[in-house]
Amino acid sequence: MDELASSSKSGWEIYRSAEDRRAMTALADDYIRFISEGKTERETVEGVIAALEKAGYVEGFHADKVWRTLHGKALFVARKGRRPLSDGIRLISAHTDSPRLDLKQHPLMEQVGVGQAKTHYYGGLRKYQWFARPLAIHGVIVKTDGELIRVNLGEDDADPVFTVADLLPHLAHKDGNLKLSEAFDAEKLNVIVGHEPVLADGDKDDDKAPKEAVKARVLQLLHEKYGIREDDLISAELEVVPAGPARYVGLDKGIVGGYGQDDRICVYTALRALLDAEDPEYTCCLIFWDKEEIGSDGSTGASSRFFQYCVEDLAAAWEPQTPFRTIMMNTKAVSGDVHAAVDPDWQDRHELKNSAFFGYGVAFCKFTGSRGKYGANDAHPEYIGWMRGVLDAKNVPWQIAELGKVDVGGGGTVALFLAAYGMDVVDAGPALLGMHSPFELSSVPDIYATKLAYQAFLEAK
Known part of the structure; x- marks a missing residue:
């Protein structure tokens, strides 16, 4: 039977x-x-x-x-x-x-010498999975004259990658009793985008470093690469995604991971x-x-x-x-x-x-x-x-x-x-x-x- x-x-x-x-x-x-x-x-x-x-x-x-x-x-x-x-x-x-992280329309900020980009997560994801991993930024920026600029950063071997820093376990003891939904604050899914500050010119007395010198350096680099100003990010669609290609998984290559x-x-x-x-x-x-x-x-x-x-x-x-x-x-x-x-x-x-x-x-x-x-x-x-x-x-x-x-x-x-x-x-x-x-x-x-x-x-x- x-x-x-x-x-x-x-x-x-x-x-x-x-x-x-x-x-x-x-x-x-x-x-x-x-x-x-x-x-x-x-x-x-x-x-x-x-x-x-x-x-x-x-x-x-x-x-x-x-x-x-x-x-x-x-x-x-x-x-x-x-x-x-x-x-x-x-x-x-x-x-x-x-599911991914989207950059907010006013994303750039600086905290304690670290340049970051604020995000708003998209779709049903588990927030903890997006900490402490290499990330890339893909998308478009549209200027007021209609020019569309494509962005793809973090995929080429010569590119830098980005990341969301996680809290070290030595300082996370009190978080152990929190619910998973409460332990990871969405407003702390901030992507690290830079660290070098714009320095004052030591030869000029009236040349002072910007108040947010690391953010200023990030803006400089974006302008050099894409010809944009900070306001151009308002009309941008920039998505933070895992960096790197899909790969075979397992000794037998029977699984695709990506x-x-x-x-x-x-x-x-x-x-x-x-x-x-x-x-x-x-x-x-x-x-x-x-x-x-x-x-x-x-x-x-x-x-x-x-x-x-x-x-x-x-x-x-x-x-x-x-x-x-x-x-x-x-x-x-x-x-x-x-x-x-x-x-x-x-x-x-x-x-x-x-x-x-x-x-x-x-x-x-x-x-x-x-x-x-x-x-x-x-x-x-x-x-x-x-x-x-x-x-x-x-x-x-x-x-x-x-x-x-x-x-x-x-x-x-x-x-x-x-x-x-x-x-x-x-x-x-x-x-x-x-x-x-x-x-x-x-x-x-x-x-x-x-x-x-x-x-x-x-x-x-």
């Missing part, structure tokens, strides 16, 4: 041939490059557009392979299929943003799936949103009208007789987002019969939300049954999971924003260890399985 019981197989077991192992490694190598080069929303979108243009995609909706971006942080992509738009589209969504895998792993695998899909029957679309980590609000978030406007304009160019609502009601979608893998040291936080395991393929999540499924899409069983058949036909490993024990876990994705249009949608993506940390972990076979799962979905009849 064992053949009647539910079972799952590791991706290592399914992808055991030499050909699969070579393809799996090649994909992981390229993925490491992708997330190492794209640590912000803008950088991620730029990387995707570069790959699209290399594959023949053009901006606008006057061709069969097209894309459109909004503020450089959200991106819509479409590839015409054999069927008309009135039959619906195959859609994969993902998000380009990740920043921002939630959710750029789904951006990458969806992109590769679209580029590799063979002669899709339905029009295939990708929508990559910003702001998911802070509720999906804003013009580049999933609660905006960007997706709707893109599909309406696509229909106007390709099939003007078809109403938007007809396309949406016939659409099938995957909300590409990562899941929480069972942590080997914290297994008690998971309900193991309904949890995702590292290396066991793409994880479907019927519902997200929390505390009684609030804020969830809760996919329909007919759609999950169809998705099971699509992946089983291609021998793609998959698993079904929820995010932690009832009343312990929970989380949200963009699936409910897509479901509002009437389409079928389910969450699906690889499971990570250390999610939302500065160094998240993904399984090499899971990266491969997710790409193949998304490709099978796009190619499905």
